[in-house]
Amino acid sequence: MTTMPLHSVHLSARVTKLLARTFPEYVPGVVYEGFRVESVDQQEPRRMFVRWHGGTPTRPVWTHGQALGCEKYKAQILEALTREGYAVTSVPGRMDVFVNDRPHDTSGPRFTVVANDVPFSSPWLVMDLWTRAHVATADTEEEAAAEAMEAERHHVLTDARIVTATSLYDLLDEADEILGDGLVWLRREVRRDVRYTEPVPHERLDALVDVANALRRGVLVTQDERLVAYEASAPARGDRHGTYAVHWVPKSLAPAVGYFPGRGWAQGPEVHAAIRLLISAGLTPVRYGERIGGGSVMCEAHGFMVSAADPLDSGVPGVHIDGIGSPTAVQTRGVPEALRAAGWEVTGHPGWTGAWAAYPPAE
Structure with a gap:
């Protein structure tokens, strides 16, 4: 005999008690229409879901009217569980409402894109990490990523409505x-x-x-x-x-690190060599994120920036190095020290503290 893990017992009991305030609870052979909290696996933590059961002993056949009734109750169950702070997932095309407690740490994405290895089905799925149920399918990874972001936005918008006044909706x-x-x-x-x-x-x-x-x-x-x-x-x-x-x-998902992120700007081997050398010396590269208009790029973290001597031609020897933001004195001294120790020729900018021109050692 398989026993239900303690976490699932408590979750099932709490969800049942909550829904029983409003809806009848389905009891096989006794109550023929109502909700029931069930599970789909025997692993811990178990995936719990709420299913609406309809029909009577004399009319057990699934009819169009019953299907519409289940849809109505599904929406009401979703609303009741969401309002009480549970994590819920409505699976497309199914009457089940997956439910779980919210994780203690809710930072980071709730939805993720995974490859689907089930034959004859969509190759990509959008999974709800909180309830471990899929919310959407897609034919390409890009489409799945867009679906995941849409689900994320809907999730945050729902949370915002819970914590704010109705006048802000x-x-x-x-x-x-x-x-x-x-x-x-x-x-x-x-x-x-x-x-x-x-x-x-x-x-x-x-x-x-x-x-x-x-x-x-x-x-x-x-x-x-x-x-x-x-x-x-x-x-x-x-x-x-x-x-x-x-x-x-x-915040950019993949910030540009260390070099100027201009469109079309050259990033030859000397630029990358200088970045690697300075990072290995313990210095911090600038992190650029999203473009924010007017030719500007968001600086997510201060540090050094490396660009090609000629931004449009990586064949021109040399690089420019600038301190972006508020570089520390250690970083200001450390850039020329690290480069010269590796054999690079370094000259300072005559009127700009924290900027240098550097040339790698001759081969």
Whole structure:
């Protein structure tokens, strides 16, 4: 005899108690229409799902009316479980509602793309990591990634509605459209006395609610490529000098490291050699992320930047190295020291501290 693991027993009991407040519980041979919490495997943790059972002993045949009834109850069960904070998945084409407790750490993506090895079916699946059920299928990996992002946005939007007032619901939808895709967002402030603050990473939910509240205040929210900007007032100061600009930009999934990420800029072997050498010396390369309009690129972390001497021709010898942001004194001294120790010729920029021209040793 197989026993149900303790976690699943507790989850099943809690979900049953919650739903029983509103819906009849299906009992084989006793109650012929209602919900039942079940499991699809014998592993721990078990995958739990809620299924609506319909029909009577005298009319057990599945009819169109019964199917519509199950759809209605499925939507109500989804709403009830979501409202109580459970992780739920509605599987396309099935009456089941998969359910699980939310993980303790909810940072990072909830949905992921996996290859499907089942014959005669779609080659790609979008999986819900919280309930371990698939939410969509796709013919290509790119289509699956787009489906995963759509599911992620819907998930965060649902969470935002749970933690905010109903008056913000329409504005949350507008904020979601303004922000577009992106899971982790970087927030920085632009003030009169300090040009830029350090970008601070936030979950999408924070950006969503913040932009919605800016829309509620009636301030102008502007977009320039992936940059979303608006003004906010500093506490206890209502004058113009007490305002600052808020910038949101999505964190790049694959930041450009160490070299200038200009479109069409040359990145020859000397650029990559200089980056490897400086990193091996313990120095930190700059990390560039999303393009944010006006030819600008988001600087996600300060450090050194390496570019070809001629950005359009990697055959021209030499590289340029610049300190981006607020380089430390260690980094400012360390760049020429590391290059010269490896035999490179280094000359400083005559009027620009923290910038050098460097040439590799002759072969």
